[in-house]
């Protein structure tokens with residue numbers, strides 16, 4: 001049983017979505033740009049369910065699936081909106097488009113025009129900021145992951161979870177909850193996990209692939225980054241940085257820096273943290289983290305960036321050391337602001 005939280009009927013149209021799926025012959029699924037574990041896992045799980053219902057399913061993605069998700073099944077099925085738009089005659093087809101984990105139209109990237117051109121549009125999402133942009137919306141901001149909503153849909157359809165779907169749903173649920181430790185983690189997340197285990201999810205194998213395995217390039221960067229850790233404001237703010245030279249000698253790309261900022265925010269006593277690196281174009285890319293009630297969204301916004309209260313990012317003008325200096329000043333001010341509030 002799932003939790004019985006009242007849903008906004010205008011944003012949570014389960015029956016409408018079920019009947020649109022029943023009526024459609026071809027169903028196009030649209031994950032978001034810069035795809036993550038939830039959008040890719042939820043899309044693939046939904047594809048498997050719909051194919052069991054004898055639907056023709058087309059996966060449309062503006063972007064590439066990141067290497068840490070290469071273990072997922074059926075990744076070869078993703079096609080670009082350009083390919084799909086020119087090769088398929090969808091005008092006559094009884095087609096349905098479903099956006100998956102897409103917070104707004106912009107997150108469809110270059111798939112947006114194709115999405116809008118389909119006769120019936122729907123979406124499944126859990127972002128609070130979602131403006132309910134489709135004709136049929138299944139949006140629940142209480143859900144920790146879109147994978148939860150896909151599993152609810154599957155339950156409504158009366159189709160038991162198969163192992164392949166379990167792997168995909170687990171990927172979505174575990175990555176969006178930070179391996180079940182973020183604030184959004186709730187009882188329903190563990191109820192779904194129970195059902196995924198019953199469906200034969202090889203948990204040890206996939207949790208290792210998602211959360212323990214580290215690329216060698218990441219480890220080379222880590223060894224260069226940790227010695228740069230500095231603390232200020234009585235040890236409540238910590239920073240890490242990497243020069244372009246460090247990046248090059250580690251034979252690393254920007255992708256390999258994912259997660260480095262955690263070493264600063266996870267240091268004992270730290271409330272706010274940054275990771276700054278020089279890019280090939282000479283700019284300074286910054287990741288910011290905070291522990292509640294401190295926040296870094298305003299610091300990011302100050303430099304033209306954005307993000308969430310506790311995780312944000314921005315780009316500063318070079319050189320690295322001066323950028324870091326300006327960043328530190330802003331963080332000190334933000335910390336004082338949080339203390340006043």
Ligand SMILES: [Mn+2]
Nearest residue numbers: 038101146176
């Ligand atoms: Mn998500």
